[in-house]
Amino acid sequence: MQEKPISIYVHIPFCEKKCAYCAFNSFCASEKQKEECLDFLCKEIASRKVARPVATIYVGGGTPSVLTEEQIERVANAIYDNFDVYEDAEFTIEANPNSITENLLKKWKSLRVNRLSIGVQTLNERSLKQIGRLHDRKTALEKVKLARKFFANVSCDLIIGLEGQTEKDLCRDAKTLLELGVKHISCYLLEVYENTPLARMIANGKFLPLDEEQTISAFNKLATFLQDEGMTRYEISNFAFDGWESRHNLNYWARGEYLGFGLSAHSFLNGKRFQNAETLEKYSNGEVVEENLSAKEEDEERVMLGLRCNLGVDLSTIQTYDITQNAYFDEYLSQGILQRKGDRLFLNPLFWHVSNTIISNLLP
Secondary structure, three states, X not given: OOOOOEEEEEEEOEOOOOOOOOOOOOEOOOHHHHXXXXXXXXXXXXXXXXXXXXXXXXEEEOOHHHOOHHHHHHHHHHHHHHOEEEEEEEEEEEEOHHHOOHHHHHHHHHOOOOEEEEEEEOOOHHHHHHOXXXXXXXXXXXXXXXXXXXXXXXXXXXXXXXXXXXXXXXXXXXXXXXXXXXOEEEEEEOOOOOOOHHHHHHHOOOOOXXXXXXXXXXXXXXXXXXXXXXXXXXXXXXXXXXXXXXXXXXXXXXXXXXXEEOOOOEEEEOOEEEEEOOOHHHHHOXXXXXXXXXXXXXXXXXXXXXXXXXXXXXXXXXXXOOHHHOOOHHHHHHOOOEEEEOOEEEEOHHHHXXXXXXXXXXXX
16 A cells, blocks of 8 residues: 655745745845755755655745756755655745746746746735835736746735735736636735834834734635635635645645755654754754644644635544534534534634634634
8 A cells, every 4th residue: 555645845945135024934145055055955855755655845935936947956856866756746836026037937847846836915016115025016917927838827925914905906916817827826914023124114104004804804805806706715815716726735734744844844744743943053953843742732733724724624533522512612503603514514714814713712
């Protein structure tokens, strides 16, 4: 019997410029730093090979598209040389519009990349400048159009909650992207993290994001628009036409196993979770933090992940407590917040924006 497939995630921490809102582990690096980091990365990939087939690969960041053709080829070959990758594996790479070139697209395609996730974020010129993006509206549209010449499977990100953003603006941006043939749209609520330029801009009155009520209203309007256009909301923040869902992300939501390579990357293998170090010095020394989940924590994770997407939760897999005896369970069912089909429990997508509260109430 063949081993169950896994996913591979590769974190590329480099950026041309740090965006005002970003709190990810990413930074601007010299060519020397990039080469050193890629050396560690390729050695790490070779040192952690396992006899499990690979169904999906996701190269994220940071900005993976800042890697040269030769650098991304090194990373891809390190994976292919050490893992059994399915011929039809989904291989995603994240890219920013300003760093996409025709030569890069050709190289990615030759390396079996078959899905692009492009960080458009917004098509509003003023907002792009405010949040520190390096591209403008014209560049974003040109590069999405160029990407579609080489790849059928293109996803774009949009941020909701920017200053002055209207529901009409959002739907217009989404419509423009769909007209270019985009198959998947990820919609993220603007999050303000401490010690970021955006947080300082807000504190100094130089940026006024939408309030929570306006943001949720805008998200719901956009969600309705995308679904009217034929997309399915298969996870809290993600919309796709049928058959174009991110197989890599669905593996996470289903608690599938995966290996994460690179600075601060997470892994889940053989029932154990571990994370690489967050600094280059510690990462180069191979430092890893392990986390062993108890049976109760695993059950809580099943509930938390399953209710945040349209996979739902298989109640028969919850062994350490009976969620149906929770004080909120019947109330949520009667109000249509929860929906049950046999042993499968779902959270009504209309309430996904308050999923944290609902899931917290359901957990012991």
